[in-house]
Amino acid sequence: MTNLRPDDLEVDLPALRGDCARMAPHWAPPEHPATRPVPPSLIHGVRVPSRSARLVDGMSEYGD
Known part of the structure; x- marks a missing residue:
């Protein structure tokens, strides 16, 4: 997924x-x-590529 817009x-x-x-x-x-x-206040520094985040966000919830 490198070099993508x-x-x-x-x-x-x-x-x-x-x-x-x-x-x-x-x-x-x-x-x-x-x-x-x-x-949760101590969890920081995790980076997720925006395309992956959008893909997961677009998936239906379990049981839908």
Whole structure:
């Protein structure tokens, strides 16, 4: 999904999976996982390509 115009809405599942594969190395689990939930106010720095966000936003909710 590189070199695409921001207004290009043609996104497919393989492109979304490619975005996820490129982001996955940035989400490596810690050596010792946290034992309690993290408050949402501490979650920051996650970036999702806008095309992927639009694709997921356009999907129906489970059970629709």
